Amino acid sequence: xxxxxxxxxxxxxxxxxxxxxxxxxxVILVVDGPLGGTCLNEGCMPTKSLLKSADTYDLVKNAGQxxxxxxxxxxxxxxxxxxxxxxxxxxxxxxxxRYLMGKNxxxxxxxxxxxxxxxxxxxxxxxxxEVIDASKIIISTGSEPIPLPFAPFDGEWIIHSGxxxxxxxxxxxxxxxxxxxxxxxxxSIYSRLGTKVTVIEMGEKLLPGEDDxxxxxxxxxxxxxxxxxxxxxxVKNINSTSKTVFLENGDGKLVEMISDYVLVSxxxxxxxxxxxxxxxxxxxxxxxxxxxxxxxxSNPSIYACGDVIGGIQLAHVAFHEGRVAALNAxxxxxxxxxxxxxxxxxxxxxxxxxxLTEKEARQKYGEIxxxxxxxxxxxxxxxxxxxxxxxxxxxxxxxNEILGFSIVGQHAxxxxxxGTIMLHAEITADMMEDLVAAHPTLSESIHEALxxxxxxxxxx
Numbered sequence: 001x002x003x004x005x006x007x008x009x010x011x012x013x014x015x016x017x018x019x020x021x022x023x024x025x026x027v028i029l030v031v032d033g034p035l036g037g038t039c040l041n042e043g044c045m046p047t048k049s050l051l052k053s054a055d056t057y058d059l060v061k062n063a064g065q066x067x068x069x070x071x072x073x074x075x076x077x078x079x080x081x082x083x084x085x086x087x088x089x090x091x092x093x094x095x096x097x098r099y100l101m102g103k104n105x106x107x108x109x110x111x112x113x114x115x116x117x118x119x120x121x122x123x124x125x126x127x128x129x130e131v132i133d134a135s136k137i138i139i140s141t142g143s144e145p146i147p148l149p150f151a152p153f154d155g156e157w158i159i160h161s162g163x164x165x166x167x168x169x170x171x172x173x174x175x176x177x178x179x180x181x182x183x184x185x186x187x188s189i190y191s192r193l194g195t196k197v198t199v200i201e202m203g204e205k206l207l208p209g210e211d212d213x214x215x216x217x218x219x220x221x222x223x224x225x226x227x228x229x230x231x232x233x234x235v236k237n238i239n240s241t242s243k244t245v246f247l248e249n250g251d252g253k254l255v256e257m258i259s260d261y262v263l264v265s266x267x268x269x270x271x272x273x274x275x276x277x278x279x280x281x282x283x284x285x286x287x288x289x290x291x292x293x294x295x296x297x298s299n300p301s302i303y304a305c306g307d308v309i310g311g312i313q314l315a316h317v318a319f320h321e322g323r324v325a326a327l328n329a330x331x332x333x334x335x336x337x338x339x340x341x342x343x344x345x346x347x348x349x350x351x352x353x354x355x356l357t358e359k360e361a362r363q364k365y366g367e368i369x370x371x372x373x374x375x376x377x378x379x380x381x382x383x384x385x386x387x388x389x390x391x392x393x394x395x396x397x398x399x400n401e402i403l404g405f406s407i408v409g410q411h412a413x414x415x416x417x418x419g420t421i422m423l424h425a426e427i428t429a430d431m432m433e434d435l436v437a438a439h440p441t442l443s444e445s446i447h448e449a450l451x452x453x454x455x456x457x458x459x460x
Contacts, residue, residue: 002025003025003026003027003028003133004017004020004025004027004137004329004330005028005029005030005113005134005136005137006028006137006326007030007113007138007139007140007141007275008140008142008306008308009029009034009037010036010037010039010142010307010318011036011037011039011040011316011318011319012140012142012305012319012322012325013029013037013138013306014101015326016138016305016323017029017101017326018104019322019326019327019330021106023330023332025330026107027104027106028107028132028134029108030112030121031108031109031111032111032112032141034094035094035097036090036094036097038142038143038162039318040090040093040094040097041090041094042161042162043161045093046090047161047185047186047189048346049086049089049090050165050189051188051189053077053193054190054348055192057075057077057192060075061075062385065385077194109130110125111124111125111130112125114275115137115276115277115279115280115282117280118137118280118299118302119133119134119137119301120132120134121134136329137302137303138302139275139305139308140304140308140318140322141271141272141275141306141308142270142271142306142307143268143270143271143313144268145265146268148264150238151238151262153264157240157243158240159261159262159263159264160265161263161265163263164186164261164263170193170194170195171190172195172260173259173260173261174186174190174195174197174198174259174263175200175245175259175263176197176198176199176263177200177235177245177264178199178267179199179200179206179207180265180266181207183199183201183263183265184199184206184218184222184345184347185346186265188225188348191222191227192225192348196226196228197226197228198228198257198259199222199230202232202233202234203231204231205219205231206222206229206231207345209343210343210345210351211353211392211406212359214351214353214406214407215351217349217390218347222347225348230247232249233247233248233249233250243259245258245262270284270286270288270307270308270309271307272286272288272289280299281299282298282302283298288307288308288309289304289308289310291309294325294328294333295309295325295336296328303325303329305321305324305325306318306321306322309321312341316342317338324336339424340420340423341354342419342420346413349389350408350409350411350412351406351412352406352407353404353407354404354419355404355423358392358394361403368394368396368397369394369429369453371392371393371449371453371454372449372452373390373448373452374387375387375388375390375409375410375442378442378445378448379440380444381409381442383440386410388408388409389407389408389412390445391409391448391449392407392449393419395429399428400429400430400431401429402419402422402423402427404423405420405422407446410442411442415443415445418443418446435447
């Protein structure tokens, strides 16, 4: 038998399926839900569709600054059309994956899979059971939102990100618990659509995993958009009857807040229950399934990839892990490479980074060189009326090794691709000194930041 069975049709699962099919294997993809998983149906893509609508609304409202006269009374958000466009985007992309399944002769079975042995699975669908055999199994069951321990999601008032992108109307108020990536993105969406947004973060700052000076720029801009941010604050209790949230700030003061919705965005947990891990000697914990750098579990016939293994829960990481898992399951040799993983946050302004933060770099290397370039000195950013932000590059002075990039500002998530290539290829800062960057472009800022490291920046 030469069959690969993949459990889960999200980014890791469908990429693993296509990769295995390209190795001339018989491939079965078992999907408990829509193709594309959380990312395509309830995460990355629909969120970015809403963000694009918010961006457009914001651009039109401020068109007067660019010399375009519009009547303020004629500008409004048609939420039904925003939602319809989001559904159209999802449908088009899901159909694209469905096409790829057919093109690669991948059999898609709808149902819930559980592992019976190293080479056998049960699939349940509509009270029907089917048992199938496999030479290798790949688990990619993804993750799910974590609720507050004392306030489970009800989908009506206490909501998670999946609920938040399909609300029946733009709310008057929204309280977001968690100032991480998801919380900040939704704050950026709804605040610009007119919602009074409050963000509660238990840490000392928003986006704890990013540089302080980068996140402080976003913090200020969110406040300019009308967002209220409470850091060093925890949720002590929630009363669903009175729709009241009880908070405690860093000084120990108790505060009560009332909001139309409470969006809980405190993280996601791997889906590890009910798939037969314990029964098949597959090591796992609440943090996810344990794998080696070939995505192999403690059971040599079974691999795992994507959010279900914990780690970096990003769709593009899942793509990479899915490919590695499939190649190894097909008898080849491949290893994951986490050296240059871009981190993108689709707020306004955007934040993107790759490699080490300044704190991490100083902890690892001690003395480092830091080069920066502000978008306020970049012609393209100024003429676009988006001068807020900067590029920051970290360099090891001993070998001029580029250790990390951080960008906050317009199109940061596109610009970070240049930094990702540099880190992936292990390019040094001195190799970039004679680069010729196109003008006027935002990417000039990357070159200027690199020049700033050696004291040769021209425009700052």
